[in-house]
Amino acid sequence: MPANSRPRGRTERAVAEPDDPSGAPARRRQFNPRRGGGLLIGRLKDHGPATYQFRKDQDPSYYVRLLTSRGERTLWGKDLERAVKEGETKPKPGDLIGARRVGREAVTVTTRQRDAEGRITAQEEHHAHRTRWVVEKVAFFAERARLARRLRDEQQDVREALRERPELRSAFLSVRAAEQFAAQRIRDPKDRERFLELVKDAMASSVRKGEPLPSVSMRSPPEHQKPSSSQQPARKREDPTR
Amino acid sequence: MTVVATPAADQVFRDESASEWLKSALQGALDRDPVDALNDALLLASVLEERLREELQV
Numbered sequence: 001m002p003a004n005s006r007p008r009g010r011t012e013r014a015v016a017e018p019d020d021p022s023g024a025p026a027r028r029r030q031f032n033p034r035r036g037g038g039l040l041i042g043r044l045k046d047h048g049p050a051t052y053q054f055r056k057d058q059d060p061s062y063y064v065r066l067l068t069s070r071g072e073r074t075l076w077g078k079d080l081e082r083a084v085k086e087g088e089t090k091p092k093p094g095d096l097i098g099a100r101r102v103g104r105e106a107v108t109v110t111t112r113q114r115d116a117e118g119r120i121t122a123q124e125e126h127h128a129h130r131t132r133w134v135v136e137k138v139a140f141f142a143e144r145a146r147l148a149r150r151l152r153d154e155q156q157d158v159r160e161a162l163r164e165r166p167e168l169r170s171a172f173l174s175v176r177a178a179e180q181f182a183a184q185r186i187r188d189p190k191d192r193e194r195f196l197e198l199v200k201d202a203m204a205s206s207v208r209k210g211e212p213l214p215s216v217s218m219r220s221p222p223e224h225q226k227p228s229s230s231q232q233p234a235r236k237r238e239d240p241t242r
Numbered sequence: 243m244t245v246v247a248t249p250a251a252d253q254v255f256r257d258e259s260a261s262e263w264l265k266s267a268l269q270g271a272l273d274r275d276p277v278d279a280l281n282d283a284l285l286l287a288s289v290l291e292e293r294l295r296e297e298l299q300v
Contacts, residue, residue, distance in 0.1 A: 039300045041291055069287035098298075138294065145298045208299055 039100045040073060041138060042066030044093050047084050052076060064099060064135060075099055075133075083133035089140045096138045102211050104129040134210045141210060148208035151175070152200060171203045 045065045052058035053076065062081040065074045083099075084091065091097045107130045113122040151171055162169055178199040186192040254260050254268055271279040 039295070039298065041294065069284065069291045138298075141298045141300070142294075145300075148299065 039098045039141065040066070040068065040075070041096070041098050042068035042073060044091050044095050044097045045072070046093050047080065049081065066097060066099070077131050077133060079130055079133050080135065083135040087134065087136050087140075089137040091135065091137050097135060098138050098141045098210075099133060099135045100209060101131050102134050102209060103132045105132055136210055141208075144210050145208050148204040151204050151207055168207070171207055174203055175200055 043066060045067055047062070047064040049060060049062050052061040054063075060078075061076050062078055063074050063076050064080050064084060065072065067073075080099075089095075107128055109126055109128050111124045111126075112120050115121050147165060147168055151168065162172060175196075178196055182192040182195050186195055249257070251268060251272060255265055271283065
């Protein structure tokens with residue numbers, strides 16, 4: 001069934017809702033995603049739950065209204081509530097903030113039809129996507145930009161950096177793991193260098209955008225797997241088995 | 243829900259947390275033609291936002 005011909009009347013949402021509950025064709029962004037990597041900057045005016053686009057016939061959503069240098073902007077999306085309330089800086093009205101879409105997650109929407117007695121008469125599931133947001137004070141993004149520069153700077157004292165910003169540990173570990181992987185698996189020095197550049201760029205980009213950093217742990221190979229000088233080298237796949 | 247209202251000019255002058263730069267700029271702007279002053283202020287805001295975006299590397 002086309003999304004925009006969804007039956008009206010007594011329906012209920014059992015599971016997560018997509019950002020635009022009307023199912024209407026996605027509107028173009030209110031800000032140009034090519035500018036600033038989609039980071040909308042402005043002063044937070046207010047935020048809260050409301051029906052989508054403040055229209056009574058729409059489903060519950062959440063809005064964030066900000067005053068930008070180009071006028072007032074209102075963002076809509078259920079994940080905005082989590083982003084504002086559970087963010088690191090927990091911005092308040094009056095703060096200069098940045099809001100950025102960082103991804104989409106698949107959700108299942110269940111639409112139920114009920115009769116006059118409230119009994120379920122029909123049920124339908126369909127898949128949709130919900131946008132994930134980061135909403136933080138601008139100072140957060142500035143700090144992340146500094147951290148990203150630091151991550152890119154190989155001359156930095158890693159210990160000192162980690163003492164100041166322990167949350168960067170996973171990023172440094174990821175780069176370290178990539179260096180070990182490259183040293184062991186990539187023979188061509190140029191390929192190795194290119195690989196490490198890609199990893200560092202990706203990590204720096206995640207740090208800069210304020211995205212959650214991966215959890216990485218370094219692990220030494222178990223003792224019994226380490227080759228000793230007295231042992232024969234492990235047989236390679238292409239070695240004859242006889 | 244808290245809604246932030248735009249303060250009037252005299253509130254800005256009384257606000258101890260407002261910067262001297264802002265008060266000085268506002269005082270200068272109030273002496274000018276309001277349309278020209280607002281145009282310049284919007285341009286100034288855009289320029290400063292671009293500068294911030296460069297700092298943020300976004």
